[in-house]
Amino acid sequence: MRISSSQYFTLNVETMNNQQASLANMYAQISSGKALQTAADNPLGAAQAVALSSQAANLAQYTTNQSSALTSLQQEDSTLTSVTNVMQSIQSLVVNAGNGTLNNTDRTSLATQLQGYRSTLMTLANTTDSNGNYIFAGFQGGSKPFSDNPSGVGASYSGGPGQRVVQISDTRTINVADPGSAIFQSVSSNESSPVASGASANTGSGTISPVSVTNSGDPANASTYTITFGTTTTGTPPTTTTVSSYSVTALDPTTGTTTTVTPPTPYTAGGNITVGSQTVAISGTPAAGDTFTVAPANTGKTSDTDIFTTLDSLVNALKQPADTSAAQATLQNALTTAGTKISNTYNNVLTTQTAVGGRSQEVTATQTATQTTSTQTASNLSDLVSVNLPSAISQYEMTQNSLQAAQQAFAQIQKMSLFNYLTG
Known part of the structure; x- marks a missing residue:
């Protein structure tokens, strides 16, 4: 088979062009650090890289959500700790109020102290987060959840009935805020005593x-x-x-x-x-x-489980003179009733706080799992799209040397012809 000079030249030029294109692609990979410049470089790898990039973006969002959820739960836990401290102080005051040696002035002083505890509870019930949202307002985070009733007894709840949730993984959402009505106007079904x-x-x-x-x-x-x-x-x-x-x-x-x-x-x-x-x-x-x-403990009436109603009623009872046996009996009965209701609310707060702590632990565990998955995903993506620089540089130099050798050989072959041989 004969190969004409034009075919030979064309073949050599095409080979050198391909080598130059390969060098250009290698140079682009080395300079960018990415092995995949276009989908044509590795169609399967490009599809896998898109999937891994999407997964990495989702994991990054879940990481952000987890941090936000944990912050909210930690603030609620801290607030509930303050609530339990106030409730313990109230319980001690109720015990003290039952002391038969106290006179009317002493009990009035206790009533004033109790009003201070009530105000503290109201402030805690209307706690806001760093964004100005009320943490116990349910779905209506922008609305103040609790306000005093016009009658002067009890409080009304204006927040939403549900719990705000955050998605922390593909398959898990978690409650990050309990409605105040479930804390300050409710009692635990398992930890409450009849009244x-x-x-x-x-x-x-x-x-x-x-x-x-x-x-x-x-x-x-x-x-x-x-x-x-x-x-x-x-x-x-x-x-x-x-x-x-x-x-x-x-x-x-x-x-x-x-x-x-x-x-x-x-x-x-x-x-x-x-x-x-x-x-x-x-x-x-x-x-x-x-x-x-x-x-x-729970008759279905909010007034029976509202801690603010309980405290207001007790304040009123402590302010009444107890100079007769009937009045003393009325006061003692009021203390017994209030003591049970306060204990029920206290247990309800502890139950809620335990649940909050459990959710915090779950978020922390999910954070660890997400971090592990994120690290593995990043590693897999890097393996797909990143360039192994030592290997790429070595391959670049080899191709470059091969191109230079081809160019030199082609230049020498161009000089070879029968005319040159006869006249040489």
């Missing part, structure tokens, strides 16, 4: 004790029990005896019906009275018509 109280209109000296629960799983404990005092006459005339007695009725929360569970029964001061699987003791001398109540 015993005496009617403010009672005229006797009867006082009720905190409730003792013998079987927390008894459905009957969901009813609200009313203990009503009266008198019962026993015996046959002319020999009769009139004694103080009590009867118990139960209000079913499901049906709304009231039934008598204990008929008129002679009253013994200090004796236990059974209501469902619960017992209370009433001491002193209740007057006919006096009533006492034993109710679940």
Whole structure:
């Protein structure tokens, strides 16, 4: 097969052009540090690089979200710690208020102190983050969640009912803020005690004790029990005896019906009275018509679980003179009721704080996993698109030397012809 001079020259020029193009591509890779200049360089690798870049961007956003979530949870935890400290101070004050040696002036002073604690709680309930959002406002972070009621008793909640959430991974979102209504106007279903109280209109000296629960799983404990005092006459005339007695009725929360569970029964001061699987003791001398109540911690009424209502009622009770046995009994009953409600709120705050701590730990663990994945993704992407400089430079020099040798050889071959040989 004959190869013409023009074919030979064309072939050599094309080869040198290809080598020059290869050198230009190598130079671009070395100067940019990227092995993939265009998708044509490595179509499969380019597709993988796009996928890895997208994954890296998502992981970077999740990292940002995790930091934001952790900051929010840490602030909530810190605020709840302050709330528990205030609640402990309030509990100590309630115990102190029950000291029988205190006079009216002493109790008024305690009421003033209690008002200060209430104001502190209100400030904590309206805590804002660094962006000015209220951390206990639910979905409505820009709205102040709590404000005092016009009546002067309790507070109203204006925040949203839900929890703000942040996505911290492909498959996980996490709550970063609890609504204030679930903290300051609610109680824990598992850590709350039934509430015993005496009617403010009672005229006797009867006082009720905190409730003792013998079987927390008894459905009957969901009813609200009313203990009503009266008198019962026993015996046959002319020999009769009139004694103080009590009867118990139960209000079913499901049906709304009231039934008598204990008929008129002679009253013994200090004796236990059974209501469902619960017992209370009433001491002193209740007057006919006096009533006492034993109710679940959460009856469905916000006023029964609102800590601000509880504190306002207690402040009012402490400010009332307790110069008679009836007034002293009213104060003692108010302290018993408030003590239970405050304890229930305190336990609810602790339950919430425990949940916040658990979510913080989950975010921290997710941060670690995300960092590991991000590092691996970056490494994989680098392996795909980054240039191995020592190898690339070595390959560049080899190609350059090859091109120079081809050029020199081609220059010598160009001089070779039969005419040159005959005339040489």
